[in-house]
Amino acid sequence: MEDKQVRDESLAVEENLDNQEMDNQELDDQKLDDQLDSLIEEAVLETESQKPRQKMRLESFKRGAYHEQGWLFVLPAVLLMCVFTFYPIINTFVSAFKVGYKPLDSAYELKWGFENFVRVLRGDTGTGGANFARCFWNTLAFTFISVPVSTLLALLISVALNSIKVLQKAYQTIFFLPYLTNALAMGAVFATLFNVVGTGNTVETVGLINVLLGRTADNYINWINLGSDIWANRFVVIIYEIWSGLPFKILILFSALQNVNKQYYDAAKVDGASKSTILWKITVPLISPMLSYLLITGIMGGMKVYTAVVGLFGESMGQEYEVGTMVGYLYNYIEKGETGYAAAGSLILFGIIMIITLINLYVSKKRVHY
Amino acid sequence: MRISIENLTKIFPSRHKAGENVTAVNDMCIEIPSGKLVGLLGPSGCGKSTTLFMLSGLEKPTSGHIIFEDEDVTTLAPEKRGIGLVFQNYALYPHMTVEQNIMFPLVNMRLPKEEARQRALEAAELVQIEELLTRKPSELSGGQQQRVAIARALVKMPNVLLLDEPLSNLDARLRLQTREEIKRIQRATGITTVFVTHDQEEAMSICDQMVVMKLGVVQQMGEPQEIYDNPNNLFVANFLGTPPINIFKGKVENGGIYIGDEKVGETNVGDQEVFIGIRPEGFIYDPMGALTVNVQNVEVMGRDKTVVSTHPSSTKPTIRSIIDSDIKLPKDALQLKFNIKPNKLFLFNAETEERIYDGR
Ligand SMILES: Nc1ncnc2c1ncn2[C@@H]1O[C@H](COP(=O)(O)OP(=O)(O)O)[C@@H](O)[C@H]1O
Ligand SMILES: [Mg+2]
Numbered sequence: 001m002e003d004k005q006v007r008d009e010s011l012a013v014e015e016n017l018d019n020q021e022m023d024n025q026e027l028d029d030q031k032l033d034d035q036l037d038s039l040i041e042e043a044v045l046e047t048e049s050q051k052p053r054q055k056m057r058l059e060s061f062k063r064g065a066y067h068e069q070g071w072l073f074v075l076p077a078v079l080l081m082c083v084f085t086f087y088p089i090i091n092t093f094v095s096a097f098k099v100g101y102k103p104l105d106s107a108y109e110l111k112w113g114f115e116n117f118v119r120v121l122r123g124d125t126g127t128g129g130a131n132f133a134r135c136f137w138n139t140l141a142f143t144f145i146s147v148p149v150s151t152l153l154a155l156l157i158s159v160a161l162n163s164i165k166v167l168q169k170a171y172q173t174i175f176f177l178p179y180l181t182n183a184l185a186m187g188a189v190f191a192t193l194f195n196v197v198g199t200g201n202t203v204e205t206v207g208l209i210n211v212l213l214g215r216t217a218d219n220y221i222n223w224i225n226l227g228s229d230i231w232a233n234r235f236v237v238i239i240y241e242i243w244s245g246l247p248f249k250i251l252i253l254f255s256a257l258q259n260v261n262k263q264y265y266d267a268a269k270v271d272g273a274s275k276s277t278i279l280w281k282i283t284v285p286l287i288s289p290m291l292s293y294l295l296i297t298g299i300m301g302g303m304k305v306y307t308a309v310v311g312l313f314g315e316s317m318g319q320e321y322e323v324g325t326m327v328g329y330l331y332n333y334i335e336k337g338e339t340g341y342a343a344a345g346s347l348i349l350f351g352i353i354m355i356i357t358l359i360n361l362y363v364s365k366k367r368v369h370y
Numbered sequence: 371m372r373i374s375i376e377n378l379t380k381i382f383p384s385r386h387k388a389g390e391n392v393t394a395v396n397d398m399c400i401e402i403p404s405g406k407l408v409g410l411l412g413p414s415g416c417g418k419s420t421t422l423f424m425l426s427g428l429e430k431p432t433s434g435h436i437i438f439e440d441e442d443v444t445t446l447a448p449e450k451r452g453i454g455l456v457f458q459n460y461a462l463y464p465h466m467t468v469e470q471n472i473m474f475p476l477v478n479m480r481l482p483k484e485e486a487r488q489r490a491l492e493a494a495e496l497v498q499i500e501e502l503l504t505r506k507p508s509e510l511s512g513g514q515q516q517r518v519a520i521a522r523a524l525v526k527m528p529n530v531l532l533l534d535e536p537l538s539n540l541d542a543r544l545r546l547q548t549r550e551e552i553k554r555i556q557r558a559t560g561i562t563t564v565f566v567t568h569d570q571e572e573a574m575s576i577c578d579q580m581v582v583m584k585l586g587v588v589q590q591m592g593e594p595q596e597i598y599d600n601p602n603n604l605f606v607a608n609f610l611g612t613p614p615i616n617i618f619k620g621k622v623e624n625g626g627i628y629i630g631d632e633k634v635g636e637t638n639v640g641d642q643e644v645f646i647g648i649r650p651e652g653f654i655y656d657p658m659g660a661l662t663v664n665v666q667n668v669e670v671m672g673r674d675k676t677v678v679s680t681h682p683s684s685t686k687p688t689i690r691s692i693i694d695s696d697i698k699l700p701k702d703a704l705q706l707k708f709n710i711k712p713n714k715l716f717l718f719n720a721e722t723e724e725r726i727y728d729g730r
Binding site: 261263264266267268269270271272273274277281282285286288369 | 423
């Protein structure tokens with residue numbers, strides 16, 4: 001484009017010269033030559049300056065001279081992120097470290113300190129909300145039981161699914177369906193399954209699960225109702241978590257299995273490996289990257305369990321928040337207007353997830369075959 | 371261990387309802403003598419791997435029998451057959467070290483760990499990879515992986531060793547070297563070995579016996595030289611030898627073999643249309659020779675030279691004739707004349723492409 005322009009210009013110069021020659025016949029040769037030279041010089045300068053100019057542009061881009069324009073392009077995204085990501089993160093830190101922070105207080109007048117953290121960890125928030133330690137242990141119990149069990153089940157189911165030939169697609173669909181169901185709705189269904197309707201001597205139904213276990217009004221297990229044991233509660237949540245975690249895990253593991261070269265199985269058969277040896281010594285190591293991915297994301301997700309508990313036990317997460325989780329704890333204190341405690345709790349949660357993930361990564365680096 | 375294959379047939383049902391079934395192996399009957407290296411040779415897709423997998427027990431035959439010595443193993447599970455199998459792309463377990471790979475069959479046999487380790491080391495020494503034992507397969511070259519695969523197959527001291535195109539993933543130089551190696555290992559162990567390949571040179575160079583297959587059907591079995599010198603049909607003649615045999619359309623008339631109007635030999639078979647196969651080394655330069663060809667160029671290889679020429683009756687675009695480098699050819703001749711060595715000339719039926727044997 002620019003090259004062409006330059007060429008056009010030099011053409012124009014020549015034309016110009018022709019005209020001058022025509023008009024001023026008596027113009028002496030010396031003068032003409034001078035003019036010619038200077039015009040040509042100009043044109044040449046113009047062409048030659050193109051290359052350095054382009055080079056300059058590139059270098060100035062590297063130096064950052066064009067950043068004003070670049071910022072303009074990403075401005076909408078940056079603005080949105082500032083409002084919805086960066087500001088909240090900064091604000092979380094501020095409110096966590098401002099002693100006694102509440103949304104409507106002026107944070108500037110409060111003093112900095114770790115008191116929010118201390119009170120959260122000690123459990124003396126003085127407002128009668130959820131207890132952090134209990135929420136922490138609940139969350140750990142939910143996560144570290146349900147994620148491994150669910151992953152193992154998903155592994156066995158996908159191995160079975162992979163080995164059947166008829167109706168494979170149909171089963172695949174059935175196993176994936178729960179993934180598309182709303183968590184709160186599933187929680188409500190689970191609550192119904194475990195619910196005992198009626199009080200004292202006038203029990204109307206002990207719930208489907210008790211019926212399946214052969215329990216009656218005399219010896220039913222109180223899963224979720226008033227006066228139920230915390231481990232019964234936790235058991236229900238864990239079953240729910242195992243079940244709801246299956247579809248995604250099966251989907252991932254099934255496709256990982258389908259990608260395993262069939263020849264490894266043939267080789268193992270010739271080598272006299274039993275079915276279980278093939279599963280544990282060949283299949284599992286070969287899909288271990290996917291297993292580790294599922295464990296890591298599963299644990300990260302498990303640390304954030306909340307909706308399931310609300311679906312099963314209502315917003316009070318039991319009678320007095322006794323089935324509460326760490327995320328439940330945050331919501332609880334935000335609701336109470338105790339943003340300082342919520343922020344401190346969320347930073348603790350952040351730290352815990354980070355430590356667990358680092359351990360995960362360290363372990364998987366040693367044990368996973370990539 | 372002697373292996374008898376009796377009327378072995380494998381039909382793969384079609385995946386689609388409308389499609390045709392594939393007959394991968396068709397009524398195969400062969401005897402594999404004990405302690406020999408036998409090559410299964412044929413073009414890609416002719417059923418060599420399928421035959422091998424049926425021998426290993428990984429594929430079930432549609433019909434027919436496989437007999438090891440005197441035992442019918444047709445329905446026996448792979449691990450009970452006492453075979454070692456080397457896959458075309460080795461199928462080494464990528465998550466195990468070389469040692470773990472080699473030990474895997476022994477661990478499955480519940481051998482004590484120390485004994486398993488000792489035997490793995492011996493197998494590794496046999497294929498000369500003992501210094502690689504701690505590596506993972508991904509840290510090995512193709513040739514090394516191949517040795518590991520052979521060691522894994524040999525470590526359980528199988529009665530039969532099955533190799534599926536073991537050299538096809540190696541570069542040309544390594545291929546030459548490794549095929550000698552396979553021959554050496556086979557000799558050293560005396561294990562009956564079946565070796566699958568599509569490369570006739572490979573098969574000819576190391577096999578004691580060779581089975582040539584085409585579209586699932588055995589064409590010929592015998593010692594390599596014997597098959598080369600006496601091909602059963604046009605396919606076998608064509609498949610063996612580099613450069614390949616030259617084939618002409620011709621006829622037999624009154625005991626003379628004619629290519630066009632030129633009489634290139636004599637026979638006592640009846641008058642008929644025939645395909646005439648002449649090996650490249652079957653040409654003798656003679657200014658008064660019987661067959662006239664139009665010269666394209668002469669390739670000088672040092673040891674010998676190849677005349678590349680054309681002929682209107684040739685079924686291939688060019689004819690290759692190998693002659694001694696001492697023989698002086700007229701410079702820039704457009705045409706050359708050759709006599710044909712009778713033992714390098716074969717007649718084939720023009721329709722069935724079966725060999726027509728001279729009655730003499
Ligand atoms: N599992 C299978 N299903 C259907 N057809 C197959 C299967 N395995 C091989 N075949 C077919 O059988 C024929 C022989 O295959 P194969 O034994 O692998 O040939 P080769 O090893 O000689 O190249 C081919 O036409 C191939 O497409
Ligand atoms: Mg094959």
